[in-house]
Amino acid sequence: MNSIVKLEHLSHRYTSSWAIRDINMEISQTGIVGLLGSNGAGKSTTMNILCGVLNQTEGNVFVNGINMRENPELAKQAIGFLPQHPPLYMDLTVDEYLTYCAGLRLMPKEKIQPALKEAKERCGIAHYSQRLIRNLSGGYRQRVGIAQAIIHRPSLVVLDEPTNGLDPNQIIEVRSLIKEIATDRAVIFSSHILSEIQLLCKEIKMIESGRIVFADTMDAFNNYVEPHSVLLHMENPPPVAAFMEIAGVTKTEFLTERQVRIYFSGDQDISERLITASVQQGWRLREISLDKTALDEVFKQLSNQSSQ
Numbered sequence: 001m002n003s004i005v006k007l008e009h010l011s012h013r014y015t016s017s018w019a020i021r022d023i024n025m026e027i028s029q030t031g032i033v034g035l036l037g038s039n040g041a042g043k044s045t046t047m048n049i050l051c052g053v054l055n056q057t058e059g060n061v062f063v064n065g066i067n068m069r070e071n072p073e074l075a076k077q078a079i080g081f082l083p084q085h086p087p088l089y090m091d092l093t094v095d096e097y098l099t100y101c102a103g104l105r106l107m108p109k110e111k112i113q114p115a116l117k118e119a120k121e122r123c124g125i126a127h128y129s130q131r132l133i134r135n136l137s138g139g140y141r142q143r144v145g146i147a148q149a150i151i152h153r154p155s156l157v158v159l160d161e162p163t164n165g166l167d168p169n170q171i172i173e174v175r176s177l178i179k180e181i182a183t184d185r186a187v188i189f190s191s192h193i194l195s196e197i198q199l200l201c202k203e204i205k206m207i208e209s210g211r212i213v214f215a216d217t218m219d220a221f222n223n224y225v226e227p228h229s230v231l232l233h234m235e236n237p238p239p240v241a242a243f244m245e246i247a248g249v250t251k252t253e254f255l256t257e258r259q260v261r262i263y264f265s266g267d268q269d270i271s272e273r274l275i276t277a278s279v280q281q282g283w284r285l286r287e288i289s290l291d292k293t294a295l296d297e298v299f300k301q302l303s304n305q306s307s308q
């Protein structure tokens with residue numbers, strides 16, 4: 001399958017220190033790919049290089065097989081970009097601004113009007129065509145930002161933290177717009193919020209300290225962070241052997257006399273089986289809770305793995 005975008009050994013150094021090191025990535029399908037990383041991890045640097053607004057120190061970017069450095073004009077025609085700080089002109093109307101952006105994308109004059117109409121309709125801003133951008137709410141400004149990113153019908157759209165600074169309702173609206181525009185193109189979406197990436201993306205690339213520390217499907221990531229242990233507090237705990245007889249239990253660890261951590265593999269019905277056993281065998285269970293791996297812990301584990 002031909003790749004829509006391919007990053008090869010991408011590294012970038014601002015003055016003395018490296019912001020990203022040896023980033024490799026390939027996207028060949030439509031849908032949303034999440035770029036997850038904490039503040040300063042290297043998301044914006046990667047996206048800016050990918051979109052040709054920053055020149056990498058090392059490595060290559062290919063968009064639809066075109067090398068961004070060798071042929072930036074052609075490569076950029078296939079990319080739409082909404083940077084972290086959307087480049088909106090407050091004193092233009094929505095129509096004026098989007099027409100200007102279409103011109104910047106070197107669209108032929110006769111194609112601009114139909115493209116403008118389509119982008120506005122998809123982004124739900126047609127009724128604000130004549131409104132000055134400064135008079136739009138944050139959510140609508142973001143929609144205009146997304147409209148400028150899709151106006152030239154690119155096969156890849158890159159959105160750098162597009163929900164940052166929006167209120168909860170606006171976040172929901174912008175997320176559903178992003179889902180909609182990803183139905184017929186590839187979208188790279190960055191965020192430092194795991195739940196947002198989990199909600200939207202089918203694939204996840206996790207970046208930490210400038211390096212990709214995890215790259216797989218969302219399902220694989222969820223398996224990784226899903227709880228694999230459960231904490232029990234009992235008045236009358238049985239010996240270890242009794243826990244080990246329960247299907248799925250792989251290890252039992254007494255934390256105190258009455259508190260036990262049970263490790264399990266496979267399905268999530270373990271709680272139900274433990275409760276049933278407790279009732280049948282009189283353990284006098286007081287509390288049961290899934291022992292979720294904290295995201296910080298996951299970041300740490302993954303970062304350590306990648307540096308080994």
Ligand SMILES: Nc1ncnc2c1ncn2[C@@H]1O[C@H](COP(=O)(O)OP(=O)(O)OP(=O)(O)O)[C@@H](O)[C@H]1O
Nearest residue numbers: 014015019037038039040041042043044045046192
């Ligand atoms: N223009 C610059 N000059 C020097 N260092 C920079 C510059 N831009 C970014 N950096 C540094 O490069 C590293 C990566 O920054 P980058 O903005 O790519 O991260 P990020 O994941 O997008 O973070 P955020 O979500 O905070 O924007 C950080 O350590 C940052 O301080």
